[in-house]
Amino acid sequence: MKPPILADRPVALVTGSTSGIGAAVARRLSRDGFAVVLHSRRSAEAGRALAAELGHAVYVQADLADDAERTRLVGEAQAAWGRLDVLVNNAGISGVIPHADLGAATAAVWQAMHEVNVVAPFRLVAEAEGALRAAAARGRPGCVVNISSHAGIRPKGASIPYAASKAALNHTTRLLALALAPEIRVNAVAPGLVDTPLTADWTQAHALWRERAPMRRGASPEDIAEIVAMLVSSSYLTGEIVLADGGLNLA
Numbered sequence: 001m002k003p004p005i006l007a008d009r010p011v012a013l014v015t016g017s018t019s020g021i022g023a024a025v026a027r028r029l030s031r032d033g034f035a036v037v038l039h040s041r042r043s044a045e046a047g048r049a050l051a052a053e054l055g056h057a058v059y060v061q062a063d064l065a066d067d068a069e070r071t072r073l074v075g076e077a078q079a080a081w082g083r084l085d086v087l088v089n090n091a092g093i094s095g096v097i098p099h100a101d102l103g104a105a106t107a108a109v110w111q112a113m114h115e116v117n118v119v120a121p122f123r124l125v126a127e128a129e130g131a132l133r134a135a136a137a138r139g140r141p142g143c144v145v146n147i148s149s150h151a152g153i154r155p156k157g158a159s160i161p162y163a164a165s166k167a168a169l170n171h172t173t174r175l176l177a178l179a180l181a182p183e184i185r186v187n188a189v190a191p192g193l194v195d196t197p198l199t200a201d202w203t204q205a206h207a208l209w210r211e212r213a214p215m216r217r218g219a220s221p222e223d224i225a226e227i228v229a230m231l232v233s234s235s236y237l238t239g240e241i242v243l244a245d246g247g248l249n250l251a
């Protein structure tokens with residue numbers, strides 16, 4: 001059934017939002033009064049259940065490694081309520097490869113990381129540009145938040161291809177901020193360790209954050225969602241990469 005037209009409620013598309021950071025961001029933006037377009041690659045059942053739980057939410061399944069699927073996702077997101085105000089590029093892939101094991105970081109690994117972690121966020125912004133500019137015409141700039149990583153800032157992270165993809169995403173964030181201002185703001189959050197399904201068995205990283213990070217713990221998905229909500233609520237910030245590592249970089 002088609003959802004009702006809600007022209008007075010801003011709409012946010014959050015990619016990869018059936019688990020982890022994306023689900024926390026979707027819940028938070030829903031609580032803040034947004035209609036939410038949920039998305040994932042596979043877990044359609046979880047997506048539909050979360051949409052029913054949140055209300056004013058729809059779920060769209062799409063593989064962001066495929067360019068036609070990216071176009072369809074943004075089209076369906078816009079069609080849901082006839083507007084799109086916020087895009088949170090959260091979906092991403094990782095995987096642990098010891099940095100010194102150069103042979104394991106194959107060309108296929110590099111290409112897959114780049115396609116999902118860099119090309120997909122850029123292409124989604126390109127597809128959503130018209131709708132995000134229309135948000136500015138209604139009185140508030142359109143807003144993009146990319147979920148990057150501290151590994152894109154410091155020479156750290158699960159693998160070299162992953163860290164390099166997030167560094168590219170950070171640079172893309174700044175370039176887009178410059179290219180799309182003042183109608184569209186573009187920022188990123190760069191988390192350190194976050195407790196999500198992706199990092200459930202990263203015992204060494206959890207120990208590192210407990211012992212070395214000034215905040216003595218990794219982030220919860222809700223901690224990161226709060227920072228996304230702060231960036232969304234601003235009318236002025238653009239081109240910022242907010243490092244959210246509990247202060248580990250200082251230690």
Ligand code: NAD
Nearest residue numbers: 016019020021040041063064065091092149193194196198
């Ligand atoms: P997660 O595994 O819970 O979420 C990843 C999401 O990305 C899933 O919903 C999945 O469906 C989606 N996704 C992956 N490949 C896709 C594809 N080809 N097409 C469509 N969707 C796809 O993990 P998470 O930890 O919540 O990660 C969310 C984001 O946060 C990622 O970009 C990740 O790199 C970043 N991040 C996570 C951490 C951490 O410690 N968990 C730290 C820094 C950055």
